[in-house]
Amino acid sequence: MKTFGVKSAPITMEVFSDYQCPACRGFFENTLRYLINDYVASGKVYLIHRDFPLPMHSYSMDAARWANAAARIGRFETVDAALFDNQDKWTKDGSMEQYIAAALGPADFKRVQKLVAGCLTQTPGNTAAAQTNHTCELDTFIQQDVALGKQVPVNSTPTIVITYKGQRYPPMSGIFTWPIMKQYLDSLMSQ
Amino acid sequence: MPDSKSNIGKILLTIGRIALAVIFIVAAYAKLKPQAPVPWSMGSMRVSLSMFAMQVDSYQLLPPAIVSPAAHFLPPFELFIGLWLLSGIALRYAALVTSLLLTVFFAVMVRSYFLGLEINCGCFGPGERLGPMTLLRDGSLLALAIAVTIGAFLLNRRRNATSPANTTEAPSLG
Numbered sequence: 167m168k169t170f171g172v173k174s175a176p177i178t179m180e181v182f183s184d185y186q187c188p189a190c191r192g193f194f195e196n197t198l199r200y201l202i203n204d205y206v207a208s209g210k211v212y213l214i215h216r217d218f219p220l221p222m223h224s225y226s227m228d229a230a231r232w233a234n235a236a237a238r239i240g241r242f243e244t245v246d247a248a249l250f251d252n253q254d255k256w257t258k259d260g261s262m263e264q265y266i267a268a269a270l271g272p273a274d275f276k277r278v279q280k281l282v283a284g285c286l287t288q289t290p291g292n293t294a295a296a297q298t299n300h301t302c303e304l305d306t307f308i309q310q311d312v313a314l315g316k317q318v319p320v321n322s323t324p325t326i327v328i329t330y331k332g333q334r335y336p337p338m339s340g341i342f343t344w345p346i347m348k349q350y351l352d353s354l355m356s357q
Numbered sequence: 358m359p360d361s362k363s364n365i366g367k368i369l370l371t372i373g374r375i376a377l378a379v380i381f382i383v384a385a386y387a388k389l390k391p392q393a394p395v396p397w398s399m400g401s402m403r404v405s406l407s408m409f410a411m412q413v414d415s416y417q418l419l420p421p422a423i424v425s426p427a428a429h430f431l432p433p434f435e436l437f438i439g440l441w442l443l444s445g446i447a448l449r450y451a452a453l454v455t456s457l458l459l460t461v462f463f464a465v466m467v468r469s470y471f472l473g474l475e476i477n478c479g480c481f482g483p484g485e486r487l488g489p490m491t492l493l494r495d496g497s498l499l500a501l502a503i504a505v506t507i508g509a510f511l512l513n514r515r516r517n518a519t520s521p522a523n524t525t526e527a528p529s530l531g
Contacts, residue, residue, distance in 0.1 A: 189474075189475065321475070321486050322475030322476075322486070323475070330393075333393035333394060333395060334393065335392050335393050335408065335483075336392055336408075336482070336483040336484040337483070337484060338408070338411055338415070338477055338483055338484075339415070339475055339476055339477050340412075340415030340474060340475065340476035341415060341417065342411045342414050342415055343414055343421050343424075345421040346407075346410050346411055346414040346424050346425065347411060349407050349410060349425060350404070350407040350408055350411050352407075353400075353403045353406075353407040354404055356400065356403070357398075357400035357401065357403070357404055
């Protein structure tokens with residue numbers, strides 16, 4: 167599961183994100199990290215990552231595939247952070263594999279590599295890419311997220327959608343700083 | 358003939374100021390109203406203003422310490438301007454303040470657009486993407502506000518020129 171925290175948290179936040187989008191990286195590093203360490207850890211927020219790879223980014227889809235494969239073995243958090251932390255490096259040539267391998271360790275990397283085999287785009291950095299171009303199971307999860315995003319509708323990334331007490335609030339796009347987002351979440355919970 | 362010209366000018370000025378007034382009142386309402394199907398309350402307004410603060414924050418222009426006060430000030434101020442324009446009292450000053458405010462809004466929007474920030478406009482509540490159409494709309498509003506300002510100042514000057522005591526401020530509209 168591409169989620170953080172407990173499902174019973176009063177606030178559910180869905181983040182539609184693209185691993186190659188610089189604004190998504192900024193949002194992850196400067197806001198979501200604090201959110202995860204604070205409000206997710208204390209059970210106030212249930213955070214859901216939704217993949218929304220933009221067609222203009224050539225490596226976004228592969229990055230989402232790695233993240234989804236890691237989610238299958240319960241290591242999503244690690245790969246999610248590794249992809250954003252090293253975004254400026256792998257976006258040059260798509261060589262994300264080495265950063266994922268370093269973050270996961272050999273045993274888990276092998277398991278994830280097996281899951282993405284046959285799914286990845288052919289690039290010099292992708293040793294896990296196979297010659298076949300068959301339908302990849304991981305793509306189904308990504309396409310489900312994209313379909314949800316289109317319903318919102320998501321026009322750009324990152325876009326957040328917040329649900330509190332069963333009420334869904336309008337989507338918001340852009341980078342928000344943690345102190346301002348915290349105020350918003352507090353105002354929701356004190357409503 | 359000059360009288361009919363003057364009357365047309367006054368009518369256009371009235372239409373312009375009422376249009377601006379309605380737009381400002383609607384903009385304030387959109388930011389203050391509950392953003393989910395919940396009843397109006399102080400709590401719902403706090404949520405709406407905090408949500409507007411997120412939109413102000415996404416422009417990446419103000420430090421967090423200023424974002425929240427600015428976001429809590431702007432919607433009531435827009436409401437005040439809308440009501441002021443609607444009243445027609447000291448119209449030239451109301452129109453001038455409106456023009457200045459719209460100039461700031463427009464400049465900030467143009468900056469964000471050309472920086473490539475993919476954000477919500479926040480102009481009429483959440484959910485509206487900042488793009489060419491929002492720039493066109495706000496640019497048109499600014500043009501209208503400037504036209505109303507110039508019209509109000511011209512009208513006041515003409516009124517003062519024809520008034521027997523033309524050195525004193527006209528207490529009436531405009």
